[in-house]
Structure formats: structure tokens, C-alpha cells
Amino acid sequence: MNAAVLETVGLGKAFGALRVADDISFRLQSGARHALIGPNGAGKTSFVNLVTGRLLPESGSVRLKGNDITRMAPDRRVREGLCRTFQISSLFSGLSVAENVFLSIAERERVAWQMVRPAGRYRAVIEEAYAIVAGLGLGKVAAQAVGVLSYGQQRLVEIAVALALKPTVLLLDEPAAGVPSTESAMILDVLEAMPQDLAILLIEHDMDIVFRFARRITVLERGRIMVEGTPDEIAANEDVRRVYFGEGDLADV
Amino acid sequence: MLADRTYSRGDAPPPQAIADIVNRSRLRVADFVPWVVALASFFLFPRSLSLGTEVLVAVLFVLSIDLVVGYAGIVTLGHGAFFGLGAYCAGVLAVNGFGDPILGLMLAAVLAGVAGLVSGAIILRAQGLTLMMFTLGTLLMLEEAANRAGRLTGGSDGLSDMVVKPLLGIWDWDFFGRTGYCYCLVVLLFGFIVVRTIVMSPFGRSLRGIRENAARMEAIGAPVRRRLIVVYAISAALAGTAGAVNAEVHQFVALNVLSFEFSASGLIMLILAGPGRLYGAFIGPPIYIIASHQLAVLDPTYWVFWLGVVLIAVVMFGRGGILGIADNLIAWSRAGRKKRAP
């Protein structure tokens, strides 16, 4: 039985009358393939922001690998192995794909504090950046500015930037959002090829990807965990259908 | 793991994929131009060396501002505080018998750097207007302090009893300013090497990332505030060096180096040529200083008016300053050439 690598206990946060997180207790095991779904406004991105430290909770705690990180600064959590991608691509569009990934590795290896040798001399970092980029099928565009890539490719670079940090826990905030259906297979392929020991929490609206990727699914509604279970259990759950689709059947997945 | 068919782990990456990153720091012919110009000016304009010295000092000052404003994105309205700190440090040392210029220079740089470290640690929690207020506030406090501490600083009359020893014991400070010019040029060269090294390093790349999207840098584990404090301190030391050199060459420190107008003029010289470019600092000061000397002598009101108009125009239309416009022209002519080719 794995110890939880990421855990929240009673996490709570409200903005005035709007409660975005309501007593969320959540556990993520090592190597997990876990999805977080829920209707718009359920509080999924707020949950990620609470876990990563961009939002401070009013109540509850966050634990990473057993350590309480509730008061830890966001950048330190990243260095401890908790990484995320953003729902809206926030890459450096003027820099090349390889250079975006270079920045991540430089932080990971503390190379980013080096002030003397030019960046171009750090061959190991450059080569690792290229390797990661090529490993996701983007080798041909490694030298191109991120801004000229297709949106699906940009979402892949977003994932590459996070993977380059060698995280223990990866929070993916709607990696396929806005990606045309012709390219979403790319995203799914990458998700399926992730390292086995990496714990992944996927936030997604694309049920195709969710049901093919996840081994466990948590459903969030109005800041509360409604239900948690295997994909089959969730698909069969009456309440989930109601929340998502009103009275109709769950669409074929 | 997905793999590019033409690539497998352990292979060296194809050179064109990483050429950009690797070759960026190579020296090009154009890199030597400003130094050739500066050296040539020494021989071609022997009567205008004091003007030249003013330009060289301004270039170093603007370089230091570019480091924090253009590269790190810290908008400061009061960087002259460190210039002035360095100037008064060298000045007070020279008044009290420690007149060796290089010693004064080094101590001034250290003092300004420490001041930058301490003030940066305090104020760099803030952003936007609050940060601007902090920088302005520290500048004005320093100005008030210098104004009041008349016995130390000469107050509003300035510090004028400086006795600066000959440079390296050999070169005396001559009337035409030859020693002064060469001294400034060498100090500028060192300062530029420092800035260029930092800018080309991984640290410098991360600063650019912070300026463009600090939240993103945080999300890849960058300790943003600590990094900004470090670059702020380094930049303060550089500004202090510029101030010290200026004081030593003129053997005088005027109170106006701590004025808002002085710091603003540094920002103006920066934006004229374009922030965030290494050579912007070389283009802005000569234009500004030569123009101000010509026009302010003719009619100071005229000068101020046109300076304001140019500033407004640059902000509204010339994003990226002169170098930015040059970039656009180059890109435009390249695109034109491509279209015309069969």
C-alpha cells in the first residue's frame, strides 16, 4: 500500500460568498493516474492553485511526501518536486522550444544562479533540453520560437517544461484545452508515455482523454468532493450524470 | 517514450536545433565598434574630452539601469541614489586624505552594492506603483540626508575639496581631461564586461524570464525575489562605480545627482535606444547629452519642450526605441527581399 505522495486535509478557501474549496481531503499515491473532473466553476483550478501555493487556504493543510507544505513558498514547492502546467499556455513565446525547456533544467540543477559562463556553454543542460523535446516528438521544431507552433504543440511544450523539472507530482491543468481534435491524440500519447513512478493529477474536460488515461477519478462540485472512484464507477454514478448532463445518458466514451 | 525517428538518447542534438543558444554569446565584429569609436574620439576630438567623459559615465550609469529595468523588469525611479552614494563615498574619501582613485572606486562600488542589497531585500517585495514609490522614496531620503549633512557632503553647494591622487600614481589629472577620459573608458570597459557576462549567463536568461512572466518562472522553481535582489545589488554597485568615477574625474560632487530629474534622465537615455539590449546604453547617452548641450545652450525651454515631445513620441510610436526601430527595418527589408526573390 503506497503512502500518499500528495495529500490535502480539510482544505478550505472562500472569496466572500463564493466558496471555492470546501473541506477537500484528497490523496494522491505514487505513480497515480488520477483525474479531477467537474462542471465549470467547480473549483478545479482553484484546487491546483491551493496545492501549489498560489492561493493560501483558510483552513486545512497540504502535505508533500509526508511534509507539511501549507506555508511553503510556491517556488520552493516546485523544487521539492510538485510541478504544474497551466490551463492557458504561459510559455515564453519569443524563445525557442529548447530554450523554454532549458530554463526549467537550469532551475532544477541550480545552473540558473551561474553568472559567469555563457548559457551556451552548458552543453549537458542544452542536450538534455533537446532530448526531452525530441522525446515528445518535437525535435524538428526545437529551434523554432514557441509562438509560431500550433496550439497542440505548444501544449506539449508546456508539459515538457514541467517534465524537465523531474517532478514527483505533476498537476496538469487541462492540457488538451483548446487543442483541435486533430491534435489531441498527441496529448494523449504523451500522457500515456509518462514515467511510471510519477504521480499525475489530470484536470480535464475532454472525457475521451479522462477515461482512457485515469485509473481513478475524483468529481468536484461547488468546491466539494462529490464522489471518487474508478472510471467505471464514475461512469455509472447517477449523481455524476445529473451534475454533468442533466437527465440524459452519459455520452459514449 | 515517444521518440523522434531520427534521434535517440545519447546522440548529440543536431547543431541547428541548438545553434541559437550556443552561438548567442559569440563575439561579433560589431561588438568592437563602440570601443573603436570611443578610442578614436580620444584622438580625433582632443578638445571635447570632457563631453566625452560625460558620455562615458552616462553609458555606465545607463548600463546599470538597463540591467535592472530592461533585463529584470524592476522599474526604478531612483537609481541615481546609488550613483550618488558612490559619488559621495569617493568624494568623502578624497576630502579626508584617501585620494587614491582606484581605492575610492572599489570602496564606492562595495558601499553602493551593499546599499542595493539591503534596500532590495526590503523593497523588492513590492511591484508596480508601490515599488516605484519605494525607489523614489529612498532617493529622496538620501537627497534630504545629503542636503542636511552639510559638513560631510557640502550640502546644496556640493562637495568640492576633493584631492584625488594621480591614477596608479603615474598619471596626473590634466586640464584637457585626457587622464579622465581614459580612466572612464577603462572603467566602462570593465563594467560592460560584467554586464555582458551576466546577461549571457543562465542567470541573465532567467532574469529575462522573470521580467516577461514572473509567475511562470516561479512555477519552474525559480526563487524570483532572491534573484531580483542579487541583480539589484550588482546594478547598484555598477551605478555607484559610475558615480565614483564621475566624482573623481571632476573632483566635485553636485547634490543634483540625487535629484529625481537625474534618475529620470537615466531612464530617458535608456528608453531612447531601447531597454533590454546590451548596446542601447551606448546609443542613448551620446544622443541625449550632445542634444542637451546643443539645445540647452540655445534655449533651455526649447530643449525641455522637445525632450518631452520626443519622449512622448518614443513611448507612443517607437516601442523598443532606436534599436527596436532598427530591428523592425531590418526585418522588413528581409521580408521584402524574400518576397521579391523568385
Added chain:
Amino acid sequence: MSIAIGILLNGLASAMILYIIAVGLSVTMGIMRFINLAHCVFAMAGGYLAAYLIQGAGIPFAFAIVLAAILVALLSIPIERLLYAPLYAASELEQALFSIGVMFVAVAIARYFFGPAPLSFTVPEALRGQIDLGSVMPAYRILLIVVGFVVFAALWTLVETTSIGRKLRATVENRRVAEVVGIRCDRLMLLTFALGTGLAALGGALGAEIMPIRPNYAFDQLNYVLIVVAVGGMGTLTGPFLAALLLGIADTACKYFLPEVGAFFIFGAMVAILLWRPQGLLGRA
């Protein structure tokens, strides 16, 4: 005791002028998020315009001041549309430098038309007396205090009770939501800008005795006005009021009791307060 009252009242008078000038900046910065360092240019314009109306056109004091304020407010409308509006999305550096450019242009124009010397200000006949409130005070200063409170009350009423005020508060709080709800934000911003500059002109004209009108006015007063806005809290009406009160009284008190320290204390206090509360005393976190 009378010295204390004297200091208090003098400080209050300065504070009220500062408030009237600064409140416009606070609201426009809260709504537009535009770093307009040139705000005091409009105050200066008010001063010069009022002087011209009084001395050149013989218009009585009170009318001249109000008319000057209205004219400046109207003039600011095309300025906002043509110069400021295109830069709302620009970076802080660009906005700051733009407003410095405006300040330079204003200095040059003022010097060209009015010369470098400060305007001589003559208190109108009716207000030349002295009033004894425990300490003998010029009646004019008392008037300034009264006007300041009146302006504060009027603005407060405007913002808290009228529908425009509600829209203003909504826009300051969350611009995007306000737009979705149907509030015409750009028109509101224009209105606020005009109101703010009009008030600045009023303050500049009224306060010409305390803050002399001269070409360098915008630079002279920049520090204090910015302190009031930053310390009080951007985007609020009451913040600058409180900050102006503190500043006015502290500044005058320092002049009497700690003249060697002077402005040093003011700037130090500003930094200390902003460190404690970066959003200003009454600003939104």
C-alpha cells in the same frame, strides 16, 4: 496650546489642498491602473488659468477658480482620448516615461508663456481677515480646510449614493466583470479622468498660496502627491484623505519641532508604512 492648534490648522490646510489634488489621481489610478506622474500638471494649469482669469479678465476670485477647474476638466478630455487612452495597455515603464514627457512639455509651455518666476498670489479682499480659534489663523487657510471637507463629503456622497458612483466602485473592484455587466468602462474612465483633473486644477488654484505656481510645479509637488496616493491606497476616496491628513500634520509638526530632520522623516515614514501595508492604509489588498 495655541501653538499646537496653529500647527494643526496649518497642517490641515496644506493637507486639504493636497487631498483635493491627489484624490483625482488616486481614483484614476485605481480605475485605469495608469501611472500618471503628470497629474500635477493639471493642478498647475488650474493655477495659471485662474490667475489669468482674475488678473487678465477681471473675473471675481471664486468664479475664476471654479471656471478654471471646469475648463481644465474639459481640456483634459481630448488629452485623455488622444494621448493617454492608447497607452492603457503599455508597460509601467512606458507609462511612467510618457507622463514624465508630459511633465517636461508642460514645464516648457509654462515657462514660455509665464516666465520662470512663481505666480504672485493675492488673497481676495473678502478673505483677508484673521480668525481666532484658539490660535489666530488667516481666514483663507480656514476656507481651505472647509473646502477640503466639503469636497470630501461631496465625493463620498457621489460615490456611495449615486448610480454613477456604484458603477465606479464596481469598475475599480473588477473591471472585467463590470464590463460584462454592461458598464461602459471607457466612458466612465474618461469621466473620472476629467473629474480628477478638474479637482486637481481646483486644488492648484486654491492652494497657490501654500504651493506656489511655477513652471516646475509638477516636479515640485510630485513627491507629496504620490506619497498621499500610495500611502492612502490607490482607488479609494478616503485613503488619500487620511494620508493627506497625516502628511499635512506631520510635515508641519516636523517643521516646528524637528527642522533638522525635515522631509527625511516624511519619506522614511512613507517607506515604513508601505512596508507594513503595501496596498496603502485603506487600499485593497
